[in-house]
Amino acid sequence: MKKWILATGLMLTLAGCSGEDDSAVNNNNVEDGNATSENNAVEHGIKDQEVGFTLDDDGEIIAAEVPETERQEILGAYDEYIAAFNEEDLDRYMGVIAENPDGFDREEDREALAQAFETYDTTYTTSNETIVKYEEGRAEVYATIDVEMKEAGTEQGMEQSGRQVVVFKQEEGNWKVTSLHFIGNQ
Secondary structure, three states: OHHHHHHHHHHHOOOOOOOOOOOOOOOOOOOOOOOOOOOOOOOOOOOOOOOOOOEOOOOOEOOOOOOHHHHHHHHHHHHHHHHHHHOOOHHHHHOOEOOOOOOOOHHHHHHHHHHHHHHEEEEEEEEEEEEEEEEOOEEEEEEEEEEEEEEOOOOOEEEEEEEEEEEEEEEOOEEEEEEEEEEEOO
16 A cells, blocks of 8 residues: 555646755855754645645635636646546647756656656546636646556555646746645645
């Protein structure tokens, strides 16, 4: 069972929020040498606290105000992201990923995903897709996601459900995935 939990975690975080460049750079200014702790008691290592969603009094997701054309383009990019993953089409999937993603290393993601596609048959089923934050050039799409995962060539598998927020940014007029944040259900 531990293998499946680790594998599911890998699959859900392939485009995750862990790839920021932490290399030290000396810019010869007063801030050099004044590093702050990434894992302080308040933030618990969460670097991007701006990503998320809000619920109304009835527990429903609150949608952002988005121009209709942009809404269709963003949700279309989200649908393409899920479809390319489900079809295990690596080139198509990478076509939806930002050239310079904010939350992960593009080449590491490609390599990990290629290996995962060989090892597991995974299907994402999403519902309640909602744009929860929007500003020019950046959008966040919330969805409930069910993950069905089987070891390739076998019937052994597991299922997991959760909520995710996929962050998109515009590159050359197209919406591309730049980071992903997943909250698994207990």
